[in-house]
Amino acid sequence: MTRLSELGESHVLERILSHNRSGSQVIIGPGDDAAVTAVDGNLVSTADMLVENEDFTRTWLDWSRLGTKAAAQNLSDVCVMGAKPHGLLVSLAVPNSTEIEDLEALFAGIVAEAARAGEALGCEIPIIGGDLSSSGLIVVAITALGTVGGSGTGTAASSAGTHGSGAAITRAGAQPGDSIYLAGTIGRAAAGLDLLFAGVDPNADVGQDDPQPGTSLTELINTQLAPQPDYAAVLEMRAASAMIDVSDGLSTDLGRVAAASGVHACIDRTALQELIDPLLPAARHLVARSSGTQAAGSTDKAEELALHWVLNGGEDHGFVASSAQFDTPPVGWRRIGEMRDGSGVTLDGAPVPTSGFSHFGK
Amino acid sequence: MTRLSELGESHVLERILSHNRSGSQVIIGPGDDAAVTAVDGNLVSTADMLVENEDFTRTWLDWSRLGTKAAAQNLSDVCVMGAKPHGLLVSLAVPNSTEIEDLEALFAGIVAEAARAGEALGCEIPIIGGDLSSSGLIVVAITALGTVGGSGTGTAASSAGTHGSGAAITRAGAQPGDSIYLAGTIGRAAAGLDLLFAGVDPNADVGQDDPQPGTSLTELINTQLAPQPDYAAVLEMRAASAMIDVSDGLSTDLGRVAAASGVHACIDRTALQELIDPLLPAARHLVARSSGTQAAGSTDKAEELALHWVLNGGEDHGFVASSAQFDTPPVGWRRIGEMRDGSGVTLDGAPVPTSGFSHFGK
Numbered sequence: 025m026t027r028l029s030e031l032g033e034s035h036v037l038e039r040i041l042s043h044n045r046s047g048s049q050v051i052i053g054p055g056d057d058a059a060v061t062a063v064d065g066n067l068v069s070t071a072d073m074l075v076e077n078e079d080f081t082r083t084w085l086d087w088s089r090l091g092t093k094a095a096a097q098n099l100s101d102v103c104v105m106g107a108k109p110h111g112l113l114v115s116l117a118v119p120n121s122t123e124i125e126d127l128e129a130l131f132a133g134i135v136a137e138a139a140r141a142g143e144a145l146g147c148e149i150p151i152i153g154g155d156l157s158s159s160g161l162i163v164v165a166i167t168a169l170g171t172v173g174g175s176g177t178g179t180a181a182s183s184a185g186t187h188g189s190g191a192a193i194t195r196a197g198a199q200p201g202d203s204i205y206l207a208g209t210i211g212r213a214a215a216g217l218d219l220l221f222a223g224v225d226p227n228a229d230v231g232q233d234d235p236q237p238g239t240s241l242t243e244l245i246n247t248q249l250a251p252q253p254d255y256a257a258v259l260e261m262r263a264a265s266a267m268i269d270v271s272d273g274l275s276t277d278l279g280r281v282a283a284a285s286g287v288h289a290c291i292d293r294t295a296l297q298e299l300i301d302p303l304l305p306a307a308r309h310l311v312a313r314s315s316g317t318q319a320a321g322s323t324d325k326a327e328e329l330a331l332h333w334v335l336n337g338g339e340d341h342g343f344v345a346s347s348a349q350f351d352t353p354p355v356g357w358r359r360i361g362e363m364r365d366g367s368g369v370t371l372d373g374a375p376v377p378t379s380g381f382s383h384f385g386k
Numbered sequence: 387m388t389r390l391s392e393l394g395e396s397h398v399l400e401r402i403l404s405h406n407r408s409g410s411q412v413i414i415g416p417g418d419d420a421a422v423t424a425v426d427g428n429l430v431s432t433a434d435m436l437v438e439n440e441d442f443t444r445t446w447l448d449w450s451r452l453g454t455k456a457a458a459q460n461l462s463d464v465c466v467m468g469a470k471p472h473g474l475l476v477s478l479a480v481p482n483s484t485e486i487e488d489l490e491a492l493f494a495g496i497v498a499e500a501a502r503a504g505e506a507l508g509c510e511i512p513i514i515g516g517d518l519s520s521s522g523l524i525v526v527a528i529t530a531l532g533t534v535g536g537s538g539t540g541t542a543a544s545s546a547g548t549h550g551s552g553a554a555i556t557r558a559g560a561q562p563g564d565s566i567y568l569a570g571t572i573g574r575a576a577a578g579l580d581l582l583f584a585g586v587d588p589n590a591d592v593g594q595d596d597p598q599p600g601t602s603l604t605e606l607i608n609t610q611l612a613p614q615p616d617y618a619a620v621l622e623m624r625a626a627s628a629m630i631d632v633s634d635g636l637s638t639d640l641g642r643v644a645a646a647s648g649v650h651a652c653i654d655r656t657a658l659q660e661l662i663d664p665l666l667p668a669a670r671h672l673v674a675r676s677s678g679t680q681a682a683g684s685t686d687k688a689e690e691l692a693l694h695w696v697l698n699g700g701e702d703h704g705f706v707a708s709s710a711q712f713d714t715p716p717v718g719w720r721r722i723g724e725m726r727d728g729s730g731v732t733l734d735g736a737p738v739p740t741s742g743f744s745h746f747g748k
Contacts, residue, residue: 051552057463058432060552070420071475113433165527190413190422
């Protein structure tokens, strides 16, 4: 194992860039003052930063999964605009004492998630630039770029006819009467986070005789550490009037769509049951632990906790779309409610507080 | 004064975004999952991150100038590619206890520097996206976007005829026989940094009867804390065969041009004298302090220190260009040497070690 301080900046860059892939859109890649790439259509851009002790801790740190998570949260933001990802800029700050193999694992995690997204969406997503610094805290700041409305094929939104949005699908187009659809999962990353905080053994027996795929304790923790957005689902939702990446919780993010579109989002509690049930064993386990008994915890409390995860937990990077109702929802999507006249978010008619994640305590 | 923790994320965003300017290229600005902007030509992108205790300390912190510096170092990278800046993505991590007025000053510093660049280059440079987190350390991660080779007017490179570079000016085009030109200054930010480290009173009398503009101790420190690149100069250098932003020191950055172009960069010591002389009072002051006497320090040592600043100090964000020789250099540029067959960087024939700044200690 070799520490970065023994290698020097240029050799560190050489090592990590050896994991990068190129793309036919790249005219000038990493290594000059800036990258130059050929874009087709309007540019879509977003930036997200993961900071140690705020978004992850060294205790749970797995460098590769940190890379996956950082890439996924940015790529899902581009993808949910109906855009085709175009490239990533990756700025990293890590301690001098970091081992090059760990930094390579982080970088390779980013590259692998970009490759997974590219495969799902039919595009190349190279890392085209970035920055590398030493720092006491680990920081991963990624900018994801994409294009929408170009002459090429395959972008979800090119046929969406969303006027004034440069062919992108925004939060602002939902109409009363639209159905609300969900792709991917919600609540699993939040369950994983609570399991991590509680110090639960991921291999504990929580009475899941036949756990639904993705809901074992290990898998819930994995979803927190390295979410796997269902990028391809966006391609199936070409007619969406609005779409959002659920990163701060369904209540908060659906509330953003409702506010931007001027509609009232009504969630159907029954439709959420399929998302809640697989989380019940983990919820019961946590409730039992916190009540200090190994006996099964209160069923009501476990149900309440699982519902809280589903409504308010972000970070699975599920996608929520508003669309005219389908007889059969597109592949990967389930109907979870409808848009009506009014404002706010309700669950079976009762107001849902938008209590998802917010920085700075409110 | 109100702390961010008392305001909550959405109010913090509202306050800081109130300082932002828009631009005609913006279709969807900050507030959705990603921004959508109309681009004309190839895309130019670069990212740079400033991390507390690595790139600045709270002792010297002036929030507004931190914003200036973060914007300047990114905008100069776009500009030196011969590109027209298009927009910024700004990711900020600051402690919960930060006062909103300080964060606004930081943001306003970024906006003001973008406006200064926009005025020099004839374009609008809005902040189109970003991220805001709480963190123990202050981190400012900016991505600057630009366009080159579009149908619009005013980009330096659209007539440069640099094949295979998407109309951008890269580091790789210098030819033996070209002259080397410098715009802006070098060495001043490095002098300012040494003054800060030495704890020098910026108002000390260092015997500058008639200091050259920009070289008083206060101004040298200012150049370190808030560099002011001469963006407009790039527009005057339309025929450059190669160009680079001097961010890690002339020796290092000119070495990068030499390596990328396969040429030998010969710096003319005489041409640097005009850059060295104004730094001598500050250098003499520091040499005298470190030798423990208030008498003027050794002239040789001061000259050596000032030359070191000029050769190895980055962060003024001066620009170096390679070009066929002009009878009269373009406005803002001075000739400092020439490119020959070979490799490496020499000063009057003697090798110059590329001892500029590098992360991870080498």
